[in-house]
Amino acid sequence: MMGANVSGSAEKVLPSTSFTGVAAPKPQPPMRAPAADGAKVKKRKHSGFATLRRKIIRHYKRLSKSLDHARAIRDLISSWSVDELRALLQEYRRMLVLKELAIQADLARPPASSCKQDLSDLYNHRYCTDVDLVFRDAVFPAHKVVLSARCVYFKRLLARYPEFCVQVPVELNIPEIDVPTFSVLLRYLYTGDIPEDRRTDAELLDKLCATFGTPNALDCDVEALLEDGAGADVVLAFSTSLQEFPCHKAMLAARSLFFRNLLMRRAAPSGTGGTAGQPTRIVLDENVIPHRYAQVLLHCLYLDSVDLNYIVRGAVEADVKPKFAPQLNIEEAMEVYQIGRFLDLAILSQGSEDIIIENLNIDNMLSVLRWARLPHGSDWVYRQAMHFLREEFVAVASSPVLFDMDQSLLKEALKSDFLQASELEVLTAVIRWGEHQLMKQMEEREPNLLSHTAHSVSKKGVKKRDLSDRELREILSDVIAYVRVEHVIPTSSETLVSAVRRGLISRPPSHMLADRLETGANPWLQHGGVYNRPRLFTLYMDEVKVVLEEQVGVETSPCTPCRVRMSHIPDTLYMLDDKECRQYYTDQLSAACLLPPVDVVAGEIPVPDWDTVQAMARRESDLHQLTSVQNALAVSDWRAVHHEIKLRVVREFGLPDMVADVLQEQHSAEVPDKQPKEKPPRVEQGATEVVSNSSLVTDASYSTLNTDESGCSYDGSSRLDVMPDMMPDIARAARSLSQVSLHDSPTATLDLGDGNVHLPAFL
Numbered sequence: 029m030m031g032a033n034v035s036g037s038a039e040k041v042l043p044s045t046s047f048t049g050v051a052a053p054k055p056q057p058p059m060r061a062p063a064a065d066g067a068k069v070k071k072r073k074h075s076g077f078a079t080l081r082r083k084i085i086r087h088y089k090r091l092s093k094s095l096d097h098a099r100a101i102r103d104l105i106s107s108w109s110v111d112e113l114r115a116l117l118q119e120y121r122r123m124l125v126l127k128e129l130a131i132q133a134d135l136a137r138p139p140a141s142s143c144k145q146d147l148s149d150l151y152n153h154r155y156c157t158d159v160d161l162v163f164r165d166a167v168f169p170a171h172k173v174v175l176s177a178r179c180v181y182f183k184r185l186l187a188r189y190p191e192f193c194v195q196v197p198v199e200l201n202i203p204e205i206d207v208p209t210f211s212v213l214l215r216y217l218y219t220g221d222i223p224e225d226r227r228t229d230a231e232l233l234d235k236l237c238a239t240f241g242t243p244n245a246l247d248c249d250v251e252a253l254l255e256d257g258a259g260a261d262v263v264l265a266f267s268t269s270l271q272e273f274p275c276h277k278a279m280l281a282a283r284s285l286f287f288r289n290l291l292m293r294r295a296a297p298s299g300t301g302g303t304a305g306q307p308t309r310i311v312l313d314e315n316v317i318p319h320r321y322a323q324v325l326l327h328c329l330y331l332d333s334v335d336l337n338y339i340v341r342g343a344v345e346a347d348v349k350p351k352f353a354p355q356l357n358i359e360e361a362m363e364v365y366q367i368g369r370f371l372d373l374a375i376l377s378q379g380s381e382d383i384i385i386e387n388l389n390i391d392n393m394l395s396v397l398r399w400a401r402l403p404h405g406s407d408w409v410y411r412q413a414m415h416f417l418r419e420e421f422v423a424v425a426s427s428p429v430l431f432d433m434d435q436s437l438l439k440e441a442l443k444s445d446f447l448q449a450s451e452l453e454v455l456t457a458v459i460r461w462g463e464h465q466l467m468k469q470m471e472e473r474e475p476n477l478l479s480h481t482a483h484s485v486s487k488k489g490v491k492k493r494d495l496s497d498r499e500l501r502e503i504l505s506d507v508i509a510y511v512r513v514e515h516v517i518p519t520s521s522e523t524l525v526s527a528v529r530r531g532l533i534s535r536p537p538s539h540m541l542a543d544r545l546e547t548g549a550n551p552w553l554q555h556g557g558v559y560n561r562p563r564l565f566t567l568y569m570d571e572v573k574v575v576l577e578e579q580v581g582v583e584t585s586p587c588t589p590c591r592v593r594m595s596h597i598p599d600t601l602y603m604l605d606d607k608e609c610r611q612y613y614t615d616q617l618s619a620a621c622l623l624p625p626v627d628v629v630a631g632e633i634p635v636p637d638w639d640t641v642q643a644m645a646r647r648e649s650d651l652h653q654l655t656s657v658q659n660a661l662a663v664s665d666w667r668a669v670h671h672e673i674k675l676r677v678v679r680e681f682g683l684p685d686m687v688a689d690v691l692q693e694q695h696s697a698e699v700p701d702k703q704p705k706e707k708p709p710r711v712e713q714g715a716t717e718v719v720s721n722s723s724l725v726t727d728a729s730y731s732t733l734n735t736d737e738s739g740c741s742y743d744g745s746s747r748l749d750v751m752p753d754m755m756p757d758i759a760r761a762a763r764s765l766s767q768v769s770l771h772d773s774p775t776a777t778l779d780l781g782d783g784n785v786h787l788p789a790f791l
Contacts, residue, residue: 097450097567100517104552105575113576115553116562118663120572123564125660127446129672134411136675138682140374143283143332144219144246147174150282151218156291158261158277159186161214163198166207168214171278173259177249178217181240202239204232213240220246247331253279254330262291264326265311266319273322275329277308283329285372317367324364325376334379336360354387355395361387362399365406377406385412390424393417394432417441421449425457431464435507442510446564451515456523458511459532462504466495469503497530504532513537514551515562636683648677 105113141149150171157169175182189196198210205213209226213236216222220243243249253259253276260274280287287310294308317325323338336357361383368376384406388396393413400410417424418441424430438461441447442454449457508527514537516524528536538551549555552562562568636644651657651673660669674688 097565098571100450100452101568101571102575104517104519105572110576110579112550112553113572113579117569117572117576119554119561120564120569122664123445123561124569125656125664126668126672127564128656129660129669129676130446131415133672133676133679134415136677136679137378137408138374138680140378142375143250143330144221146282147218147246147278148215150278151215155288156277156281156295158192159189160193160195161198162195163200163210164207166210167195168211170214173253173261173276173278174218175214176259177253178243178246179240182217200239202232202235204235217243250279250330254326260307262308262310264322265309266314266317266322267311268314269319271319271322273326274307275326279329283373283375286370316370318363321364321367325367325371325373328368328373328376328379332375334361334364334376334383336364336383354389355392357387358384358392358396366404369404378408381406381409384409385416388413388416390420390427390429393424394429394437397437414440418444418447421447421457422453425449425453425460430457430461433461439507439510442507444563445561448565449563450517450565450568451512451563452517452521452523455508455511455513455516455527458504458508459523459527462500462507462532463495465503466500469499497532500530501532505534508532509534512560512563514560634683634687636681636687640681644677644681647680648673651676 105116108116154169157171159170159172159175161168161170172186176186177183185196185198200210209232212223212226257274259276261277262275262280264273264275277291281291282288290310291308312319320340323340324334324336327338328334339360361380365377365380365384368374368378368380384396393416397410397413397417399405400407400413417437421441424433438458442458447454511533513524513533513535516537519537519539524533524537525540527533528540551560554561657669657673671688675685678685678687
């Protein structure tokens with residue numbers, strides 16, 4: 029009997045072992061069935077061990093990759109002097125403090141008001157009041173539901189006056205309570221806060237507790253109000269659902285501008301003395317606000333939290349696998365975000381944004397970025413998702429997500445100085461992305477007869493040698509320019525050599541030019557001329573710090589401020605007054621049209637009022653007093669620091685990023701009224717502009733007007749012949765650029781390390 033049971037279990041485990049043939053097979057011995065079950069158990073144990081082994085292998089791969097990066101940068105800087113190491117580490121320090129400020133600016137958003145703050149505003153502005161308390165000839169409009177939920181005394185008093193907007197006299201036998209004290213008492217019931225000057229009178233507080241009782245914490249009373257629904261005077265209904273949700277006018281009017289305007293239009297005229305009657309019925313459109321999110325909405329209105337567990341889900345959604353739970357949470361949070369925007373409920377929208385970022389991973393990153401870029405998306409979510417992309421770029425580049433990324437997202441990620449990847453990894457990722465885009469184009473060009481067949485490109489595949497370098501060069505022309513090829517290490521990398529040989533890189537690095545000078549400038553260090561700073565790759569920075577400590581023998585900290593004044597203006601210009609230099613540089617940039625002007629008249633951005641501008645200026649001044657900002661100003665470029673501060677301010681006030689320019693203009697316009705100063709010297713229109721070494725030089729920087737001996741241009745406009753006397757000689761040298769004649773230089777050749785001389789493919 030036992031053998032039959034075991035045999036039956038064996039057939040259940042291995043159904044494919046049943047035989048159907050002409051000759052009947054020999055019956056299996058009963059003792060072999062436990063062996064099959066044992067084999068299954070053994071396989072399961074082996075599978076668990078294999079999973080652990082794969083995790084260990086991934087860990088050592090990451091460790092090995094870190095060691096490869098450290099070895100590459102160490103090989104590069106092994107022959108550097110101590111001064112060169114310090115200069116590179118100083119550059120990393122500047123970018124590190126700028127990265128911290130940029131992260132703070134990206135995290136900035138308008139603060140969402142809490143339930144306490146909204147109830148305080150409700151008491152101050154007296155929205156949708158339904159009772160008037162009369163105390164010593166002073167009238168205090170209030171809300172029955174708030175007073176009844178917070179105080180037993182008022183609950184009993186208001187129960188005797190069920191009418192709507194009726195005046196209720198308040199008689200207290202406490203002589204110390206005057207009209208201002210009574211107002212403070214009502215404010216305490218709305219907010220749970222007592223002013224500091226009122227907390228010292230212990231005797232009065234004891235009398236108030238004896239008369240009114242000791243209320244609970246505000247959040248406890250509000251939560252009880254949500255759970256039991258006592259005194260509900262509003263019913264939320266939905267167009268396609270029979271379910272209704274009771275709530276309170278005071279809470280709706282306090283938290284949501286949408287509900288407040290709706291209730292104020294429906295409110296009965298003050299002083300009618302009518303009966304409260306039936307609760308107000310508000311029917312919401314199911315297409316705009318689905319009823320499945322009703323509990324989430326109410327929970328946020330009363331308790332200041334967004335919990336997606338209150339969503340009414342169907343059977344399919346309830347049984348979703350944990351693997352797909354983050355994507356489901358993100359999709360639901362996106363819908364809740366839209367509801368918060370529609371109802372003007374900031375706490376709901378920001379809570380949804382937090383949920384989206386908490387569930388962000390590599391698989392759903394692109395969908396989040398595409399949604400955030402939409403007109404109804406979230407700029408804050410977009411900034412956090414882009415930060416995630418920059419930090420996890422190596423993992424993204426090694427996954428299929430890279431191939432689905434559009435060109436604009438890839439370019440924006442490559443523009444950043446804070447991309448956490450080596451330049452070799454960046455170059456490899458860009459080439460892989462371009463090759464995949466070329467394969468997609470080849471699939472689109474193939475005839476429909478071959479599409480989705482065994483002979484199609486998608487089925488058969490394409491070898492790299494079959495890809496056209498010319499077409500690939502066209503695809504990568506706008507993207508590969510953001511790869512800093514001068515910083516690709518090792519310099520003899522096969523990926524770099526192959527990219528140059530195929531002509532994918534329009535400007536090869538200097539070390540690959542056969543006619544380069546032996547005393548050429550180090551592309552990793554700032555020097556005279558065009559300088560493209562290295563990215564703030566953390567592994568590189570840590571290794572540079574270790575090498576410097578080994579050579580110097582003193583521990584260095586990347587956050588130690590160094591009082592070295594660095595700027596893109598030539599050193600001789602510091603002979604001028606600092607304020608005049610800044611104004612001069614600003615005027616130069618404006619004249620060169622390096623920054624597009626802000627068109628306020630066209631309505632591209634909202635114009636803040638004067639009070640908002642003053643508040644923003646005060647906030648900016650407060651941020652400048654922070655220690656982190658002071659340290660950043662000490663080691664980094666003050667223009668970049670001020671730019672991040674202004675971005676943070678305008679984002680905290682809920683304005684577009686372009687308003688940062690308006691803030692600068694308003695602040696500059698306010699200074700002359702308080703402290704008049706002389707007009708700074710300006711450069712004439714025809715002179716060549718001074719351009720920052722770190723910025724891209726535009727064609728306008730080289731355009732000059734042809735002038736005659738009288739100093740007038742051919743178009744008749746006059747211009748000055750003499751620069752201001754206070755201008756240093758190095759600034760006067762800019763005028764001589766118009767006399768410089770450019771000659772044809774010999775054709776550049778490439779040194780690919782094979783002993784031969786090559787011409788670039790793009791020539």
